[in-house]
Amino acid sequence: MTPMTQTAGRARDAGATQSSPVRERILAAANEYFYAEGIRAISADRLIAAAGVSKVTFYRHFPSKDDLVVAYLEGRAAVERHALEQLRAQAGHAGATLLAIARAIADMSCSPGFRGCPFINAAAEFADPAHPARKAIATHRAWFATFLKDLLGEMGIHDRDAVADQLIILRDGAMVTGYLGPDPAALTDRLIKAGRAVLNAARANTAGDVSP
Template sequence: MTETAGRTRDAGPQQSSPVRERILAAANEHFYAEGIRAVSADRLIAAAGVSKVTFYRHFPSKDDLVLAYLEGRAAVERQALEQFRDQAGDACDTLLAIARGIADISCSPGFRGCPFINAAAEFADPAHPARRAIAAHRAWFATFLKDLLGEMAIHDRETVADQLIILRDGAMVTGYLGPDPATLTDTLIRAGRAVINDARASTAPPSDTSS
């Protein structure tokens, strides 16, 4: 399976079908476990149990399949984050739930790092459809965090959201390298609180020290 010359069109919404979902499930498993460029069309055709004609009817190019894979991963992550927010009592509880979720998944069996960071490392061109999909998802996550920070009356939400995303990325790398979930959870929560407390302190009105 080769990439098309230049860049393929951005894939629009595709009608789901059992065959298409089977191909995506195979791509999801093998792309994440082995790397996108390392997995051939023949591997995925065999894993999905489809013919080449059927495979390419659903995904005419590798870019189309990679984009669908990343969009599927993004949809799962967004659903999980929205569920954290729906189940939490407030924005602070939501951020705590996210930190615990990041630590748990980062230390779980089979975890191989953030799928978006992994994919970005394989596609150097920022104009590639995969990189644009990754950028769109990270922008969504930043907005999600800024909404929570707004509920907490944090003024410099842009900077704080960026700092929290850096903590998230670092936690995923650290989790992959081996600490237990409890240690990673505690470290991530402490670091996140420090970032938020620093933001609050920098915008707090000065105390009146006059006698």
């Protein structure tokens, strides 16, 4: 959901215990083509040609296309997590972090070459929730929910599960909306206002809680 998730060739296989220039070259090709054209639309042969490797070399690193898809998604997740942690470190407190995330989402969603959230796009291509790709997506979205809940906890908000879900819904909707056309300034303004409405309602509910 941050600007760098759209940059071709930057994803890394977070689950790999060992990397190599050849493996990285295959992943870079997958990162570019899977995101730009869709996972199912890109054959292994096309990636082999793009990466400039032999079939034997390709399948030595990725025994199946599913293995490569999972590595692609885990690489995207690793880049996004690093970006979010950086935003948090730079912002200094929870409210500023959420504001920075909203601005990053809007900027990215309206930028050239953006074609939606890579995780939502991938989920749409794999209907079976038991598929390894869907499991990788679920793992990353669970991490993001926990990240948001940590920020909400710093803000003293009680119903963190529900509020985090609401913020994720705003995030997902903003990415679709940005892809379909609004300018970054308009999307940023609307997303920030919607996020503040969610947080203000959560603060009001928290203030109204009666402790035993």
